[in-house]
Amino acid sequence: MKFFLDTAVVDEIREWNATGLLDGVTTNPSLILKSGRDVKEVLAEICDIVEGPVSGEVVATDYDTMLKEGRELAKIAKNICIKLPITMDGVRACKTLVDEGFKTNMTLCFSANQALLVAKAGATYVSPFIGRLDDMAIDGMELIEEIRAIYDNYMFETEILAASIRTVNHVKDCAIAGADVATLPPSTIEKLVKHPLTDKGLEDFLADWAKTGQSI
Numbered sequence: 001m002k003f004f005l006d007t008a009v010v011d012e013i014r015e016w017n018a019t020g021l022l023d024g025v026t027t028n029p030s031l032i033l034k035s036g037r038d039v040k041e042v043l044a045e046i047c048d049i050v051e052g053p054v055s056g057e058v059v060a061t062d063y064d065t066m067l068k069e070g071r072e073l074a075k076i077a078k079n080i081c082i083k084l085p086i087t088m089d090g091v092r093a094c095k096t097l098v099d100e101g102f103k104t105n106m107t108l109c110f111s112a113n114q115a116l117l118v119a120k121a122g123a124t125y126v127s128p129f130i131g132r133l134d135d136m137a138i139d140g141m142e143l144i145e146e147i148r149a150i151y152d153n154y155m156f157e158t159e160i161l162a163a164s165i166r167t168v169n170h171v172k173d174c175a176i177a178g179a180d181v182a183t184l185p186p187s188t189i190e191k192l193v194k195h196p197l198t199d200k201g202l203e204d205f206l207a208d209w210a211k212t213g214q215s216i
Contacts, residue, residue, distance in 0.1 A: 004183035008035035024052035026183040047077035057083035066093035098122040112146040119156035131164035148178040
């Protein structure tokens with residue numbers, strides 16, 4: 001499973017990219033707001049750091065303006081992935097932009113039917129929002145499983161990009177369910193490596209090593 005970082009903070013992206021674990025970056029209007037940066041400026045800087053796809057989101061809601069904004073975002077760098085909402089205008093814009101050779105990320109997916117439509121439109125990625133479904137007492141992981149089954153049935157090439165991930169268990173369950181990508185906030189990636197037994201075992205080993213009086 002590929003890991004994307006869900007942030008527009010350049011320092012965080014640079015730090016995680018240096019680990020070799022980062023496959024791409026996702027942004028949205030809310031993350032751009034938090035960054036306090038000009039959208040084109042910050043996306044260009046991110047694209048210089050990361051070789052993989054960097055999602056930049058349109059803010060228009062009608063087909064023509066979505067196309068205009070999407071094409072403008074694509075001018076920033078070759079690895080820009082145009083992020084569009086799953087509405088009828090968004091799906092239409094996705095099909096047009098894909099036909100023009102651009103990568104697309106269809107966001108705010110909350111049903112398998114939505115995922116089916118965007119796959120037929122040729123989207124590069126679909127972004128089901130797990131955490132927001134969980135907030136409504138709906139099992140978000142079932143959506144990942146449903147999309148995986150549909151895409152496998154018809155051999156769609158659209159990749160499942162699991163989003164709105166809140167916990168390390170979400171990451172594990174997405175990997176088991178067959179999500180192609182997980183987009184994570186930095187704090188969640190950091191937690192993936194943590195386990196109390198690892199910490200305790202390391203503490204014991206170091207204590208015993210100190211008693212040997214040796215050095216390497």
